[in-house]
Amino acid sequence: MSDNIVRIENLSHRYSRAWAIQDINLQIDRKGILGLLGSNGAGKSTTMNILCGVLNQTQGNVIICGIDMRKHPKEAKKQIGFLPQHPPLHLELTIHEYLTHCAHLRRIPRNMVKQAVEEVKVKCGVAHFSDRLLKNLSGGYRQRVGIAQAIIHKPQLVVLDEPTNGLDPNQILEVRKLIREIAEERAVIFSTHILSEVQVLCRDIVMIEKGKIVFADTMEAFNNYIEPNGVQVWFSNMPSKEALLQIPGVKDAVIQSANSARLVIDRNPAICETIIEVSVEKGWKMREIGLEKSSLDDIFKQLSS
Numbered sequence: 001m002s003d004n005i006v007r008i009e010n011l012s013h014r015y016s017r018a019w020a021i022q023d024i025n026l027q028i029d030r031k032g033i034l035g036l037l038g039s040n041g042a043g044k045s046t047t048m049n050i051l052c053g054v055l056n057q058t059q060g061n062v063i064i065c066g067i068d069m070r071k072h073p074k075e076a077k078k079q080i081g082f083l084p085q086h087p088p089l090h091l092e093l094t095i096h097e098y099l100t101h102c103a104h105l106r107r108i109p110r111n112m113v114k115q116a117v118e119e120v121k122v123k124c125g126v127a128h129f130s131d132r133l134l135k136n137l138s139g140g141y142r143q144r145v146g147i148a149q150a151i152i153h154k155p156q157l158v159v160l161d162e163p164t165n166g167l168d169p170n171q172i173l174e175v176r177k178l179i180r181e182i183a184e185e186r187a188v189i190f191s192t193h194i195l196s197e198v199q200v201l202c203r204d205i206v207m208i209e210k211g212k213i214v215f216a217d218t219m220e221a222f223n224n225y226i227e228p229n230g231v232q233v234w235f236s237n238m239p240s241k242e243a244l245l246q247i248p249g250v251k252d253a254v255i256q257s258a259n260s261a262r263l264v265i266d267r268n269p270a271i272c273e274t275i276i277e278v279s280v281e282k283g284w285k286m287r288e289i290g291l292e293k294s295s296l297d298d299i300f301k302q303l304s305s
């Protein structure tokens with residue numbers, strides 16, 4: 001049949017008249033983390049809800065480990081763990097009670113429930129809080145429990161919808177570490193609107209904008225693609241615009257003050273060295289140089305055009 005963990009074919013969905021997503025194609029063949037990046041309303045949740053069998057698509061197919069989600073939802077869902085944006089936690093239960101409840105919902109055989117719960121508590125670092133009520137946990141620990149319920153049945157695919165949203169910086173680091181660990185054994189889809197989250201965590205990236213995929217490749221390819229095209233420079237002996245335009249690789253120059261300019265450059269990894277060399281040669285006394293980072297909005301604009 002198929003070696004794909006996920007295959008999404010020509011997936012489109014409309015809630016009323018307008019299409020929320022259109023013609024999404026996506027394939028995941030290996031373990032590791034894929035980042036699904038998109039701004040608010042781009043269509044991430046719609047795609048994930050369909051992928052996880054929570055929403056029925058208008059058109060297209062979702063195949064999980066060779067099983068068609070629409071034709072065999074129960075079988076397909078066995079291969080998936082899902083942590084939605086608003087985790088389905090029962091705050092009045094303890095961690096142990098909640099995960100035991102999840103194990104039953106996932107139809108883990110009765111004689112294996114205890115072992116599955118203990119294993120997942122250790123894996124997600126919540127074993128020492130086993131008897132604590134969920135309502136008394138910090139945001140980071142609640143997310144750990146949310147991830148625990150998503151992997152308790154050892155699925156091949158885990159889908160995490162904005163899992164680091166609302167956490168403090170330490171909690172974000174801890175949850176990222178846990179996500180990396182669980183991705184050693186399975187494919188993980190990590191949805192977010194924060195580019196830097198995808199850059200630190202994911203091996204592959206899919207960008208979605210206005211319901212359509214605008215970029216899908218490795219993180220490395222993405223980082224190469226978005227290389228900055230602007231440089232800020234500060235000089236003590238400010239050269240003229242004409243002199244700056246003589247630097248090889250500089251396509252345009254805008255003088256911004258008596259000591260600074262913005263240069264539009266070729267995508268050339270050695271451009272900063274060239275600018276520094278010319279500055280030294282001409283005695284411009286460079287004080288500072290910095291590559292401009294594209295904002296996510298710029299990147300989306302660039303990719304959608």
Ligand SMILES: Nc1ncnc2c1ncn2[C@@H]1O[C@H](COP(=O)(O)OP(=O)(O)OP(=O)(O)O)[C@@H](O)[C@H]1O
Nearest residue numbers: 015016020038039040041042043044045046047193
């Ligand atoms: N239940 C719904 N009924 C009608 N329209 C909806 C519904 N849910 C989402 N939409 C619309 O579908 C489009 C995609 O929304 P979706 O929630 O999938 O985006 P998203 O990328 O997950 O955004 P966010 O990060 O804000 O959750 C948006 O235009 C949204 O307004």
